[in-house]
Amino acid sequence: MPSLLLKLSGPMQSWGTQSRYRRRDSGHEPSKSGVIGLIAAALGRARTEPVDDLARLNFAVRVDAPGTLLRDYQTAKDWDRPRDDVSLSTRYYLSDAVFVAAVEGDQEALKNIESALKKPVYPLYLGRRSCPAGYDLVLGIREESAEEALRNEEWHVPEHRRAEFPDPVQLRILRDAKPGEQGDLVQDVPVSFNQEHRQYAVRAVVSAEPKTVENPKGKRHSDVDFMRTVTEA
Secondary structure, three states: OOEEEEEEEOOEEOOOOOOEOOEEOOOOOOOHHHHHHHHHHHHOOOOOOOOHHHHOOEEEEEEEEOOEEEEEEEEEOOOOOOOOOOEEEEEEEEEOOEEEEEEEOOHHHHHHHHHHHHOOOOOOEOOOOOOEOOOOOEEEEEOOOHHHHHHHOOOOOOHHHHHHOEOOEEEEEEEEOOOOOOOEEEEEEEEEOOOOOOEEEEEEEEEEEEEEEOOOOOEOHHHOOHHHHHHHO
16 A cells, blocks of 8 residues: 655754653654644644544654654743742754654555645644744655655655764654554553544554665764764763
8 A cells, every 4th residue: 555754853842642740741752642742733624523533644753863862851930820829831942853654554544645735724833833834744645555655755864964863873763563462561652632532542553664864974983083972872
């Protein structure tokens, strides 16, 4: 089946799967619920509308640049009610991360999603409202499965950042498990985005063989002076 590829990059993104109350975590890679939510927003679906058709799409993601985890401590107060306590929260974000996500499904459905993402009904975010999606979000439809499309897609880290990475680079690929396949259980399959009663189902996630990319601007492991690195740390 064909797959639609999306480039998820920006100054900050946050993909929470375990956020509760005053602590808003972020996973190390985009969640299926986060990407499906982004697609639902583009299509103009209200939070109360069903998303089972979108949740059935096969999902995979490739980590092109893991980014840096940032902790943001926030305070908020209603100044019209000065006697009320200050509201405190801790939020986590990924800074300068780059991911390529793939959704695999029916060709016609993917074309509709692609068109909607280019002209979205609602604003598109990378997990949270404070993290807008980039202008180059849509990479296009590939006539391959989600995993194959990610394996054949070019590395999307810009040239000026490639010296930060080793040579070669190993790009992690995570995908939905196939029927009967074992994987890590993650509760991020959206059942309902209704704010009064959000529901998420569990899926099995498999770590596929990583994609290896030659990086002439990076350092080979043999170029690194281990003892000097340890001494200067």
